[in-house]
Amino acid sequence: MAGQTDMELIKNGVRLDGRKPDELREVKIVAGVLDNADGSCYLEWGNNKVYAGVFGPMECHPRHKQKADRAIVQARYTMAPFSVNDRKRPGLDRRSSEISYIASQAFEKVVMVEEFPKASIRVDMQVVEAHAGTRCAAITAASVALADAGIPMRDMIPACASGKVNDIVVLDLNKEEDNYGQADLPLAIIPSTGEVVLLQLDGHLTPEQFEEAMDLATSGCMDLYDKMRAALENRYGGKK
């Protein structure tokens, strides 16, 4: 966002990577990849690569964070030092603690936390390759991992971003569009009800463009949801 470039990000309705404005990048989801986690998922979304692992429900530590009537979801989003061009300093920084927090909030909406008082459900999201849209990729992967862990939940939450490039509203920004575009709007929804559990906006959109971006991101989420379901059906042999 806000960067300057001579690149033509969108030309005759075709984007740099050859996609149309309303097309997602290629998505590959595999459930159950980590042996030591209760549930796990590996997700490739364009050039993004994310691992998600779910541990628990287990006793909540530190204990002052326990809730007497429900469980808490402790999500942790981290980017590997080698995931970006310039080496990233490992560990939590301002950006990743923010994403961890909003992801926890989103998951607490769908996980049946009231079934596990005083417990904690740990969700670890590790980005091993970043190419714009990693928070959406991480939340999507973590949703599949939560379902894979057998944790009772109301629905899975797909997350997908839309944005604005050269005054055109586009779905699923890639790295160049994210860096030099005009707006970025990550969205996570509960597909069965249409409730929004995560919505952020960076950049400028007119009210009409905002509506359009919301619709586009919602349709992206629904496409993604089918892929998430397919990943779980694949793992548990639902297609027999």
Next chain:
Amino acid sequence: MSEESSSKSTRKLVLPGDLMETKSKPGKGIFRKDGRVHASVVGHSSDKSGYINVNGIKGRYNPKTGDKIIAICAETGPSIWRMDIGAAFNSTLHHSESGWKVPFGDTARFLSIGDAVWAEIFMVDAAGTHQITLKKDDCRKLYSGTIVKIDPTNVPRVIGKQGSMITTIREKTQTRIQIGQNGCIWIDGKGDDISLAQKAIEMINEEATSKGLTKKIEKLLEK
């Protein structure tokens, strides 16, 4: 409901949030919303005797009063042991429920970290904490043998219909086997026999959903 229709009950894979088309009452693995029932876990649905259930494929052990389990000591206190039973929380074994005469502060002499017991859950409260006891039936400390851990959801599969599967394994391998509802299985016998039984149980755990499992296990044990 006739016998035939109940055995033919639609067994299909459901995912969290899936709407269940049914008139039956909601059982486990189900939540209700706007008067309709939805699945809450990944599992197989079964619609039997007026109840709709979703049997989760994975997940932690959910303790129930009266369950026989194998617990492993995780922590010792002055008058209690904290036992790992594979649930969300460790279970408490109070010295008064152990059957031993334990002097205050001397719990580790009877049961130290890593020791296993065959125990029964005698109390589960609303907050999710639970206590186990050694003062029932054949509950005791386990001294020899091996413990195999499997998914608690696969325990019925290891037991088989009327215990058919486990009887086969016991007879063919000449081992003593006790199956905890929490997915811990204790096997005792000769070294080779134990490893064969362990192999069979691990195979059941991995292929729990496949058909013709009994035949596969029999073939494995024949060798």
